[in-house]
Amino acid sequence: MTIKWLVITLFTLTCSMVILLGLGYFLSENEKATMPPKYPLAQQTQLQQKKPLLRQSMTDVAKPETDANIMNNFENTLINNLTCITLAQCQVVTVKFKNIDCKLASNLIGASQLKKIATQRITMNTCPTVNPQSQLACQQNICTLVNTLN
DSSP states (O other): OOHHHHHHHHHHHHHHHHHHHHHHHHHHHHHHHHHHHHHHHHHHHHHHHHHHHHHHHHHHHHSSSHHHHHHHHHHHHHHOOOBBBBBBGGEEEEOOOOOOOOEEEEEEEHHHHHHOOTTTTTTOOOOOOOTTEEEEEEEEEEEEEOOOOO
């Protein structure tokens, strides 16, 4: 009686192993058949993404950096990089102009981009007034500096 159950158990385990090995083999064959076409597609996508960057950098070199262009770039960068979800995405950036330093709030991407803009040669009339006790906040999904009450 026990030999009968032992044979049935071994037969079931053997069949299960054969089925699992067969599925694994078919999966690996399917992966081999589908992977090579993805690589040229990925390379082609990367090339297409690099072409606009090359064109953009070439137009940036061709365009002289006037004060108006720098200021426009500064304003667009600041406006387009204020969004946040958490406070961890916000940062205080000190932008140095020719005559004044401005403390502004921006998200991490904007902070990185603002540091690269050559604003040191531009004269700025006014900056937003910021108290020394101001704290960085992410309010209504916008990075901002908030005055704290003592």
